[in-house]
Amino acid sequence: MTNSLDTVYATDLDLLYDEIADALAGPGYIVLQNPLPDDLCNGLLLNLQQQDTALNPAGVGRQGDYQRNNTIRGDAIQWLEPGVPAVTEFLCWMDKLREAMNQRLFLGLFDYESHYAVYEPGAFYQKHRDAFRGKPGRKLSSVLYLNPEWDKTQGGELVLYDEAGENELLRLAPEYGRLVLFLSEDFPHEVLPATARRQSIAGWFRIKPL
Numbered sequence: 560m561t562n563s564l565d566t567v568y569a570t571d572l573d574l575l576y577d578e579i580a581d582a583l584a585g586p587g588y589i590v591l592q593n594p595l596p597d598d599l600c601n602g603l604l605l606n607l608q609q610q611d612t613a614l615n616p617a618g619v620g621r622q623g624d625y626q627r628n629n630t631i632r633g634d635a636i637q638w639l640e641p642g643v644p645a646v647t648e649f650l651c652w653m654d655k656l657r658e659a660m661n662q663r664l665f666l667g668l669f670d671y672e673s674h675y676a677v678y679e680p681g682a683f684y685q686k687h688r689d690a691f692r693g694k695p696g697r698k699l700s701s702v703l704y705l706n707p708e709w710d711k712t713q714g715g716e717l718v719l720y721d722e723a724g725e726n727e728l729l730r731l732a733p734e735y736g737r738l739v740l741f742l743s744e745d746f747p748h749e750v751l752p753a754t755a756r757r758q759s760i761a762g763w764f765r766i767k768p769l
Contacts, residue, residue, distance in 0.1 A: 576656070579740060580663035583699070588719060588741035590731060595652060595703070600736050602645025604705045607675050607758060610637045614677055633682030634750075636674040639760070649760070653701070657764055666698055666766070673701070673762030678715065682757075684750040686724060689763060690743035697743040697763040704733040705758040715753025719746050733757055 575594060582589035593600075614635035641647045650671065657668045678684075690697040702717060709715075711732045717739065719729040724747040731739060733753075741748075743763060750757075 572655070572659075576659035576663065579656070580660060583660070583664060583740065583742060586728075587745050588729065588739065590729070591738045591740075593736040594738050595649070595736065597736070599645060599648055599652070600703075600705065603649055603703075603760065604707070604758075606643050606645050607677075607705060610675060613637045614675065617676070629682075630685075631687075632684040632750075634676045634678045634684060636676050636761075638672070638674040639762075649703075653762065653764075660699065660764070666764075668698060668764040669767050671762055671764050673760050676759050676761045678750065678753060678757040680754050680756065681752050683752045686718075686720065686747050686749040688744070688747050692744045696765055696768075698766045699764040700741050700743045701760075701762040701764070702739045703760040703762075704735060704737045705760065706733050706755075707735045709734045709755075713753050713755045714751055715755070715757040716751045717748060718751060719748045722746070733759060 575591075579589055579591075614637050616629070617632055617634045617636045639646050639650065641650055650673075653671050653673070657671055660666050661668055689700045706715075709732060715733050717729070717731045717733065718727055719731070719741060720726060721728055722745050728746070731737070
């Protein structure tokens with residue numbers, strides 16, 4: 560017999576998936592306030608706090624073009640892998656989201672990669688794209704913020720621009736539990752410096768090469 564609470568939760572998720580799909584169809588991005596369970600966010604935060612010694616300076620470019628350049632980005636990262644219960648649950652949550660977006664928008668998403676991203680005070684990430692139009696790879700970007708009691712005066716906003724990279728569309732404070740999703744090819748974006756440690760999980764749903 561199906562638990563009634565499970566049924567309600569499944570219905571709520573379907574409504575959430577519909578909301579996300581509608582937003583991705585146009586304008587192409589969405590900000591969600593606390594869509595993940597509180598216990599899950601708390602578990603991810605605890606795990607992140609235990610990862611300090613495993614964090615490594617992030618680089619720019621991929622494969623042969625990869626290099627470290629703190630004049631472009633200054634975060635430290637640790638890639639997520641299943642194993643720790645909170646991480647496994649998070650990756651499962653995102654995989655269900657992947658399936659839901661494929662069902663609703665036929666995006667062809669086949670996997671999801673993500674990492675913790677920690678910006679110490681003063682660190683930033685210059686304006687960039689997560690993917691370039693027509694290139695295989697990242698299709699849908701996600702950022703989950705893990706900053707309890709964040710004060711907006713501390714900075715650290717994500718700024719999303721139009722496709723030309725000229726007009727600001729969104730300036731988002733990295734408040735705890737917020738999840739932002741946007742089409743990777745369409746939106747240049749940057750991370751502004753903060754006066755406090757800024758923590759998140761950055762992730763990308765990918766498509767297969769043709």
